[in-house]
Amino acid sequence: MIGQSATPSMICPPPSPPTLPAARPQDLPAVDRLLRQPPVAALVQQHGHSLVADQARGLLDGLRRQALDGSLPPAAVQPDSLAQALADRVAARLAPRLRPVLNLTGTVVHTNLGRALLADSALAHLLAVMTGPNNLEYDLHSGGRGDRDSVVEELLCTLTGAEAATVVNNNAAAVLLTIAALAGGGREVIVSRGELVEIGGAFRMPDVMASAGARMVEVGTTNRTHARDYAQAITPQTALLMKVHTSNYMVQGFTAAVDEAELVGIAQAHGLPLATDLGAGSLVDLAQWGLPREPLPQEKIAAGCDVVTFSGDKLLGGPQAGLLVGRRAAIERIRRCPLKRALRMGKLPLAALEATLMLYLRPERLAQDLPTLRLLTRPAEAIRAQAQALQPLLAAALAPRFGVAVVDLLGQIGSGSLPVDRLPSAGLAIAPAQKKAAGRALDGLATALRGLPLPVIGRIHDDRLLLDLRCLDDSAAFTAQLPALQAALA
Ligand SMILES: *Cc1c(COP(=O)(O)O)cnc(C)c1O
Numbered sequence: 270m271i272g273q274s275a276t277p278s279m280i281c282p283p284p285s286p287p288t289l290p291a292a293r294p295q296d297l298p299a300v301d302r303l304l305r306q307p308p309v310a311a312l313v314q315q316h317g318h319s320l321v322a323d324q325a326r327g328l329l330d331g332l333r334r335q336a337l338d339g340s341l342p343p344a345a346v347q348p349d350s351l352a353q354a355l356a357d358r359v360a361a362r363l364a365p366r367l368r369p370v371l372n373l374t375g376t377v378v379h380t381n382l383g384r385a386l387l388a389d390s391a392l393a394h395l396l397a398v399m400t401g402p403n404n405l406e407y408d409l410h411s412g413g414r415g416d417r418d419s420v421v422e423e424l425l426c427t428l429t430g431a432e433a434a435t436v437v438n439n440n441a442a443a444v445l446l447t448i449a450a451l452a453g454g455g456r457e458v459i460v461s462r463g464e465l466v467e468i469g470g471a472f473r474m475p476d477v478m479a480s481a482g483a484r485m486v487e488v489g490t491t492n493r494t495h496a497r498d499y500a501q502a503i504t505p506q507t508a509l510l511m512k513v514h515t516s517n518y519m520v521q522g523f524t525a526a527v528d529e530a531e532l533v534g535i536a537q538a539h540g541l542p543l544a545t546d547l548g549a550g551s552l553v554d555l556a557q558w559g560l561p562r563e564p565l566p567q568e569k570i571a572a573g574c575d576v577v578t579f580s581g582d583k584l585l586g587g588p589q590a591g592l593l594v595g596r597r598a599a600i601e602r603i604r605r606c607p608l609k610r611a612l613r614m615g616k617l618p619l620a621a622l623e624a625t626l627m628l629y630l631r632p633e634r635l636a637q638d639l640p641t642l643r644l645l646t647r648p649a650e651a652i653r654a655q656a657q658a659l660q661p662l663l664a665a666a667l668a669p670r671f672g673v674a675v676v677d678l679l680g681q682i683g684s685g686s687l688p689v690d691r692l693p694s695a696g697l698a699i700a701p702a703q704k705k706a707a708g709r710a711l712d713g714l715a716t717a718l719r720g721l722p723l724p725v726i727g728r729i730h731d732d733r734l735l736l737d738l739r740c741l742d743d744s745a746a747f748t749a750q751l752p753a754l755q756a757a758l759a
Pocket residue numbers: 439440441442444466468513514515516517546547548549579580581582590591684685
């Protein structure tokens with residue numbers, strides 16, 4: 270009973286007395302009567318009986334509880350209020366949980382915010398082939414059964430120089446499948462201690478090896494692994510040599526690693542396959558736009574790797590997918606593994622992937638055609654000019670509680686480019702006018718931004734809320750919401 274006061278009114282002031290007596294439970298209509306009222310009948314007409322009746326029951330149950338404890342305002346039981354409340358509930362029930370947001374975090378390929386953006390041509394292709402039957406697994410030439418891999422295999426081979434290619438649900442699946450197919454059944458996979466990565470979502474290389482039924486044999490040390498380390502670890506049980514791109518961390522200083530070109534020699538001398546997991550795996554050299562360079566799948570194929578795996582929705586700029594390219598013999602073994610069927614790609618991402626890969630046939634147009642690359646290659650000056658144009662508008666909406674300044678920022682590619690590389694960018698820094706309770710004011714502002722019809726996601730750093738404008742393609746989408754933001758903060 271500690272903490273319970275006999276006289277709560279001394280601690281919480283009593284509510285101001287209502288001008289009218291509270292509504293009683295019997296003032297509420299029965300569900301059927303509510304559904305027959307004209308505006309509600311129109312709602313039923315539009316959405317059908319089940320949904321509207323369900324929401325009507327939920328609404329009336331809530332109101333009845335309020336009426337029982339005497340807190341239901343009489344206006345709430347008026348027919349118009351009930352109809353409006355019901356319409357709001359139905360609309361809320363039908364509102365998708367997955368919604369568009371504005372990514373102003375400065376991280377372009379943001380895993381929590383859906384990674385790569387689909388190109389217009391990919392969306393058009395989805396619309397063209399997904400609203401009716403299609404030849405997903407049907408060979409139009411022979412009139413017989415086809416293979417869904419053939420939708421993208423030739424394109425992937427053309428773009429990477431590989432002999433064969435296959436695709437699965439995501440790159441985590443591609444890595445799991447590669448290891449299971451080439452080294453499952455307790456055989457050994459040799460991997461460097463410097464490459465035992467954990468990427469987001471509890472995907473850790475040692476656990477993946479175990480899940481795939483392989484025995485991991487670690488060689489070298491955290492910072493240095495040499496060719497002889499691999500060679501000395503090979504036994505009759507060895508089935509695979511594996512390289513993993515350390516996409517989200519970097520070992521600096523006194524380091525050594527063995528590249529694929531050198532490992533291929535060791536693998537081939539022992540008749541073993543070599544697989545390399547690139548993670549992001551861009552199909553074009555990003556250095557041509559002044560961006561950090563990522564290893565290219567085609568280089569690893571040229572080096573002689575048997576299997577190269579990479580993601581579809583990181584730098585490739587497509588849908589979630591795991592791409593496997595390599596030598597025919599290894600890809601065939603992977604295709605025959607029963608796990609392949611369990612991890613196979615759906616027809617929607619497959620169609621989007623095909624259209625995305627097509628864009629790479631026109632590399633000169635890529636920075637315009639691929640939205641993720643377009644954002645990555647936006648010049649910092651253009652972003653700064655955009656910030657300068659937005660600053661007075663946002664400042665006016667947030668005055669007098671917050672000040673807004675144009676600032677230079679450093680963003681990042683995200684999802685697997687070297688974490689030490691930064692993208693010069695620009696944006697708006699919002700600081701509370703009062704130092705007192707600044708943290709609370711910023712949290713409130715961040716919450717209000719997330720609560721907008723098109724939620725705005727920024728980042729808080731050093732007592733300021735930063736909005737990096739690199740990914741704001743369309744300023745109007747932001748400015749249109751300023752009145753709503755102002756109202757939310759009032
Ligand atoms: C991102 C990543 C993966 C997983 O790819 P998903 O497409 O997210 O499944 C695997 N390996 C590396 C090195 C990565 O960076």
